[in-house]
Amino acid sequence: MRLATIRTPGGTRAARVDPITGDATLLEGSSLRAVLDQPGWRHSIPTIEGPVLASDDVRFAPVVPDPDKIICVGVNYRAHIEEMGREIPAHPTYFAKYRRALIGAYDSIRLPDSDVSTMIDWEGELAIVIGQPARNASPSEAAAAIAGFCVLNDVSARDWQRRTIQFLAGKTFEAMTPVGPWITTSDEVGVSPSLDIRTEVDGVTKQSSNTSDLVFGPVDIVQDLSRIITLDPGDIIATGTPSGVGFARSPQEFLGPGSTVSVIIDTLGSVRNICEAS
Amino acid sequence: MRLATIRTPGGTRAARVDPITGDATLLEGSSLRAVLDQPGWRHSIPTIEGPVLASDDVRFAPVVPDPDKIICVGVNYRAHIEEMGREIPAHPTYFAKYRRALIGAYDSIRLPDSDVSTMIDWEGELAIVIGQPARNASPSEAAAAIAGFCVLNDVSARDWQRRTIQFLAGKTFEAMTPVGPWITTSDEVGVSPSLDIRTEVDGVTKQSSNTSDLVFGPVDIVQDLSRIITLDPGDIIATGTPSGVGFARSPQEFLGPGSTVSVIIDTLGSVRNICEAS
Numbered sequence: 262m263r264l265a266t267i268r269t270p271g272g273t274r275a276a277r278v279d280p281i282t283g284d285a286t287l288l289e290g291s292s293l294r295a296v297l298d299q300p301g302w303r304h305s306i307p308t309i310e311g312p313v314l315a316s317d318d319v320r321f322a323p324v325v326p327d328p329d330k331i332i333c334v335g336v337n338y339r340a341h342i343e344e345m346g347r348e349i350p351a352h353p354t355y356f357a358k359y360r361r362a363l364i365g366a367y368d369s370i371r372l373p374d375s376d377v378s379t380m381i382d383w384e385g386e387l388a389i390v391i392g393q394p395a396r397n398a399s400p401s402e403a404a405a406a407i408a409g410f411c412v413l414n415d416v417s418a419r420d421w422q423r424r425t426i427q428f429l430a431g432k433t434f435e436a437m438t439p440v441g442p443w444i445t446t447s448d449e450v451g452v453s454p455s456l457d458i459r460t461e462v463d464g465v466t467k468q469s470s471n472t473s474d475l476v477f478g479p480v481d482i483v484q485d486l487s488r489i490i491t492l493d494p495g496d497i498i499a500t501g502t503p504s505g506v507g508f509a510r511s512p513q514e515f516l517g518p519g520s521t522v523s524v525i526i527d528t529l530g531s532v533r534n535i536c537e538a539s
Numbered sequence: 540m541r542l543a544t545i546r547t548p549g550g551t552r553a554a555r556v557d558p559i560t561g562d563a564t565l566l567e568g569s570s571l572r573a574v575l576d577q578p579g580w581r582h583s584i585p586t587i588e589g590p591v592l593a594s595d596d597v598r599f600a601p602v603v604p605d606p607d608k609i610i611c612v613g614v615n616y617r618a619h620i621e622e623m624g625r626e627i628p629a630h631p632t633y634f635a636k637y638r639r640a641l642i643g644a645y646d647s648i649r650l651p652d653s654d655v656s657t658m659i660d661w662e663g664e665l666a667i668v669i670g671q672p673a674r675n676a677s678p679s680e681a682a683a684a685i686a687g688f689c690v691l692n693d694v695s696a697r698d699w700q701r702r703t704i705q706f707l708a709g710k711t712f713e714a715m716t717p718v719g720p721w722i723t724t725s726d727e728v729g730v731s732p733s734l735d736i737r738t739e740v741d742g743v744t745k746q747s748s749n750t751s752d753l754v755f756g757p758v759d760i761v762q763d764l765s766r767i768i769t770l771d772p773g774d775i776i777a778t779g780t781p782s783g784v785g786f787a788r789s790p791q792e793f794l795g796p797g798s799t800v801s802v803i804i805d806t807l808g809s810v811r812n813i814c815e816a817s
Contacts, residue, residue: 330637335705354703357635359608361768377766425632427613427706435768488655489699490639490713
């Protein structure tokens with residue numbers, strides 16, 4: 262099942278997206294978060310009926326536009342760790358984003374003014390969306406808490422990320438993080454999916470890996486985070502990026518006005534975004 | 540003017556707190572965030588009437604229980620930077636907390652199980668609360684965006700903070716960050732207050748400084764953050780802690796079950812919390 266948040270003339274709405282036609286059945290709630298907050302959603306939502314929007318009219322908002330938390334995992338693909346010159350870590354590295362960083366799967370990325378940042382880089386990622394609360398979770402509880410997965414581009418301002426020892430500033434620029442287009446629920450892809458992931462810039466492949474190269478998989482991450490804090494339905498967890506980011510290239514490469522960047526994950530779909538000067 | 544969020548039998552409510560009697564006038568909205576979201580609040584709220592709760596019956600929730608963002612500044616007092624062996628930074632260091640970390644000014648701090656963390660430390664801090672949106676703010680716009688100030692204890696799990704290169708994990712443990720009890724609005728204390736700040740553990744002073752020792756003051760911080768992302772009414776920004784944390788002592792000191800920790804800021808009030816085993 263594919264679940265999303267879409268834009269309608271009356272505001273955003275949760276929706277179930279038909280995997281064949283792309284048509285969207287509108288659900289109750291202005292955000293997918295409201296659906297995932299209903300304990301029985303896995304059973305009730307597949308067959309629920311509602312107004313249908315034809316695929317041509319579907320406009321994707323961020324998959325959850327109003328998550329309680331956006332948690333990002335850094336240094337989590339073996340090959341990316343090697344390219345950044347780091348050791349394989351003993352624990353997941355976490356940092357945050359705020360809600361205002363999120364954009365829809367096909368929205369424009371709003372580049373900062375050039376006097377603010379000129380080092381805007383891509384990071385294609387598999388994202389987990391939480392479907393039930395998790396606190397001090399066992400492995401099976403962590404698995405059950407995963408609603409499904411989607412695609413996220415953790416677009417980063419490298420100058421701000423490295424301005425201090427903490428990544429946050431470079432990771433939460435307004436309207437630069439596409440997420441979506443929909444979640445594919447875990448009953449279809451499992452909770453530890455092995456999926457090809459690829460990032461393209463202007464049609465050229467820059468990152469190409471498989472989510473099986475993750476050092477810490479989705480269940481590990483959810484279990485570990487749940488020792489710190491309760492995870493809530495709608496929380497988004499970006500699991501880290503594979504090798505091939507622009508910052509680590511020689512010479513370095515960055516996104517500029519007019520760049521088109523796509524992240525494609527097998528089975529889950531893709532986000533594709535044009536960079537616009539602000 | 541003192542503004543808070545308090546607990547009532549019907550749920551949390553925004554309130555104006557009388558500085559002499561401590562009585563609370565109930566305002567519309569379940570959170571102070573709803574009040575700060577009204578553009579004219581600085582003019583309308585001082586004289587608005589409503590049901591009054593006697594001071595003995597006032598129970599403080601987190602000053603804003605549902606902020607869009609909680610942003611923390613690290614390494615920002617000159618003397619604390621020296622105790623941690625760091626250089627005076629050129630830019631503010633930012634990290635995050637999530638909503639579930641917050642507790643009221645006099646709530647218990649819920650210690651993690653000892654197999655999760657045994658290095659729980661205090662960090663008394665001045666916190667900014669935002670009162671109007673700010674994006675790419677000028678200094679005067681940044682000043683105008685500050686609703687006021689309150690007290691925050693950035694209680695930290697040092698083992699988790701230092702488990703990786705990113706602080707977040709050690710900074711956002713559930714129900715460990717008291718904030719409040721109220722904000723004192725900027726018309727009373729200005730936007731760059733020079734106030735004595737003190738942290739006491741079981742009655743012994745552990746931190747003692749003045750907010751004038753901040754490397755980056757409130758206006759600097761708001762202006763800088765607004766280049767990254769829009770600040771919203773109700774956002775909480777913790778400005779960093781002075782020297783005297785337990786981790787930097789010799790021998791090191793940490794909080795345990797039964798410890799009482801207080802942070803007192805001249806004019807603004809105090810938070811006082813007992814640590815309880817979970």
